[in-house]
Amino acid sequence: MSLEMNKIAAAGLTAGVVAMLSGFVADLLVHPRHLEKAAFPIEVASTEAPAQAAAKPAGVEPVLPLLAKADPANGEKLTRACQACHTFEKGGPNKVGPNLYGVVVGPMGHKADFSYSDAMMKHHEAGDTWTYENLNHFIHGPREWMSGTKMTYGGMKKVADRADVIAYLRQNADSPIPLPTQEEIDKVTAKSAAAEQAAPAAAAGGGEQQAAASGGQSPEQMIAAGDADKGAKVARVCQACHDFTKGGPNKIGPNLWGVVGGPVAHKDDFNYSDAFKKLHEAGDTWTYDRLWGFLHDPRGHVPGTKMTFAGLKQDDKVADLVAWLREQSDSPVPLKQ
Incomplete structure (x- = not known):
């Protein structure tokens, strides 16, 4: 009888330790208790998101030129940390974040059975989709690109890593969408170059606006x-x-x-x-x-x-x-x- 009680006690202790560690890991990845702002792109800045595709921050390198040679296998490795919040397989469940099967070029807020942020739902209602470049900018900085998203993930800053992740996401679909054409690549590259040239002037103007907003205070x-x-x-x-x-x-x-x-x-x-x-x-x-x-x-x-x-x-x-x-x-x- 004593041996059986010891076994029960040990099992209970083990379950408690596992639950505690799981909680710590979840907090590290998503900070779920922070209700204002869950560990990867697709659904952490104070204004409401516009009812159109969010304005892309200057300085984010375009991903289109890299997709043809991107490494989906490496992209899968990079998404392992995201599995605390997302599933990627067809028919997989929603977790802290939605299932991401078929997300590429799908509608923003694509899962009808998931409770998205108001910011994401405004994009959904506007008919916005997860184009390659929209994904690129969101993965780079979720909260910077979509103010009001629930995502607490800080973003993936290496463009090659973002390309690999998007290549992996592209494969997770019944019919992967075509890779970008050279015309599309040239267009986004030219647009990025123009944004970089305009960035110094925009930064100067932004500094003046910030000083005005704070009353010139340090x-x-x-x-x-x-x-x-x-x-x-x-x-x-x-x-x-x-x-x-x-x-x-x-x-x-x-x-x-x-x-x-x-x-x-x-x-x-x-x-x-x-x-x-x-x-x-x-x-x-x-x-x-x-x-x-x-x-x-x-x-x-x-x-x-x-x-x-x-x-x-x-x-x-x-x-x-x-x-x-x-x-x-x-x-x-x-x-x-």
Whole structure:
């Protein structure tokens, strides 16, 4: 009898451990508790998406010229992380995200039995489809390309990787669509070149608009005016990966007590990415400006970071969050008013 009870107890303990680890992995990939913003393209920025194909950000390399020689086998490998949220086989179930069989050139919001974001449904109602280039831009940066999507995935920045993934997705269909013609390739290449030439002027204008929107304030001034109580609420989504208490444990990410003003990669007992280790060796610290840039765009600010979170796009939320982080310290770093 005692042996049987031991077996039952062991089984229960094992099931609990597996459930716990599954939860941690799910949080790492999709941060499902973040309701505002699930790990791959196709269904994380504050305006509603337009009822037409979203405007493509300048600087995203076109994928059409690479598709003919793309490697679907490598694309399948690259989508393994996405399997936490998606299935790819015909008739496969929806998970956190929809099944993606037949997605290429299919309608946006193609699964009638899946609950899409309002942003995605506006594209569906407008008749928008997942063309090669629409997929390319969405995979590159889901939330940048479709404001309001539920996707928390930060995006795939290498155009060759995106081409391989799209080549794999193309094969997952009853009748794979034709590869782009040379005329189509020439057209998108010319359009991309024109966008690159216009980018410097657009960037200058954007900087003026941002300065006007923030009243010409610096990040530190906006943080000084931030609301730490609101920042504590913003930080809740981060608690899946970080602890903020003094002496608290590292989790998927390091404990962040005392991070403001501290050295980059400040925890000796955490295994940081090589990118962070280089910054640490260079003596870099978490100044208000560096935190501002990193929280807006982790991968853009520190290429090679392990962070999967795509970033906070609203200045006020970043200001509130840093204002709260500043208080999680024995000696908060002074702010310029």
